[in-house]
Amino acid sequence: xxxxxxxxxxxxxxxxxxxxxxxxxxxxxxxxxxxxxxxxxxxxxxxxxxxxxxxxxxxxxxxxxxxxxxxxxxxxxxxxxxxxxxxxxxxxxxxxxxxxxxxxxxxxxxxxx
Amino acid sequence: xxxxxxxxxxxxxxxxxxxxxxxxxxxxxxxxxxxxxxxxxxxxxxxxxxxxxxxxxxxxxxxxxxxxxxxxxxxxxxxxxxxxxxxxxxxxxxxxxxxxxxxxxxxxxxxxx
Numbered sequence: 001x002x003x004x005x006x007x008x009x010x011x012x013x014x015x016x017x018x019x020x021x022x023x024x025x026x027x028x029x030x031x032x033x034x035x036x037x038x039x040x041x042x043x044x045x046x047x048x049x050x051x052x053x054x055x056x057x058x059x060x061x062x063x064x065x066x067x068x069x070x071x072x073x074x075x076x077x078x079x080x081x082x083x084x085x086x087x088x089x090x091x092x093x094x095x096x097x098x099x100x101x102x103x104x105x106x107x108x109x110x111x112x113x
Numbered sequence: 114x115x116x117x118x119x120x121x122x123x124x125x126x127x128x129x130x131x132x133x134x135x136x137x138x139x140x141x142x143x144x145x146x147x148x149x150x151x152x153x154x155x156x157x158x159x160x161x162x163x164x165x166x167x168x169x170x171x172x173x174x175x176x177x178x179x180x181x182x183x184x185x186x187x188x189x190x191x192x193x194x195x196x197x198x199x200x201x202x203x204x205x206x207x208x209x210x211x212x213x214x215x216x217x218x219x220x221x222x223x224x225x226x
Contacts, residue, residue: 006155033214042117042204042217043156088155099144099208100169101215103155 003027004091006104014112016078021107023089024071030094032065032072033101037086046074079111115139117218119205125224126195134190134221138207145188146206146215147180156204162188164210195225 007022023032031050035043047056049065049072056063060083062075076083086108090101118137126132138145147159158172162182173179177195182188192199202222206215 035217040219042206042219045214045216048214090156099215100146100158100161101156102158103148105155 003093003102004089004104006087006089006107008107009105010108010110012110012112013079015080017111019076019079019109021074021087021089021109022071023073023091023104025091026070027091028069028094029091030069031099032069032089032091034063034072034074035088035090037088037106043088076109079109081111081113084109084111117205117207117216119203119218119221121221122219123222123224125226128197128225129194131191131193132195132223134192134203134223136188136190136205136207136218138186138188138205139216140186141209142207142216143185143210144208144215145182146208147188147190148204148206150202150204150220152201159190159203192223195223197225199223200225 003025005024011019013019033048034046036046037043047063052067052069054065060077064073086106088106089104092099117139120135143164145162148156149159150156160173160180161169177193180190202220204217204220206217208215
């Protein structure tokens with residue numbers, strides 16, 4: 001089992017629909033990040049959350065960090081085909097040397113036009 | 114400014130051969146990380162460099178894997194006597210001295226035949 005569990009693993013929706021991706025752990029993280037990765041490219045950082053209960057909005061994307069800093073969610077409103085990609089959550093465990101990231105298994109999102 | 118660059122972008126090698134993968138981090142970033150991503154999966158931490166400190170090698174899967182960082186900048190990941198299970202995308206990331214954000218390169222796709 002992975003330290004960070006992402007769900008669902010795969011999500012296929014129509015353009016205009018909403019979606020939520022979850023990232024859960026039994027461990028506490030000092031920070032959590034969300035990345036999006038497209039084929040043939042490296043992950044691109046979307047957001048970093050560091051405070052329990054924190055909510056950040058990036059256009060149509062809303063990120064939430066759980067109060068206990070063990071879980072996070074990514075919500076996309078009115079998804080567009082350009083949102084298609086692999087979404088990865090990654091956390092820095094408390095006392096992890098050098099902010100080493102632990103990644104979830106990823107959620108592959110397909111937004112059909 | 115320039116992002117993280119990696120070379121080669123693709124490498125095909127025969128089982129048993131040695132390979133070297135190169136990473137040029139963002140100028141001024143003191144931390145450098147190597148990750149491995151198997152097909153469609155999340156990222157697995159390999160090794161981490163921070164300034165002149167001894168590297169954190171806790172993620173290297175076997176003693177066939179090694180890495181060095183010269184002059185606090187460019188890094189080379191070496192895999193000796195490659196095996197088919199080494200086939201993956203190898204990603205490099207760099208990070209400034211403070212903060213959690215890691216910036217990824219495009220990766221090197223390694224195929225061992």
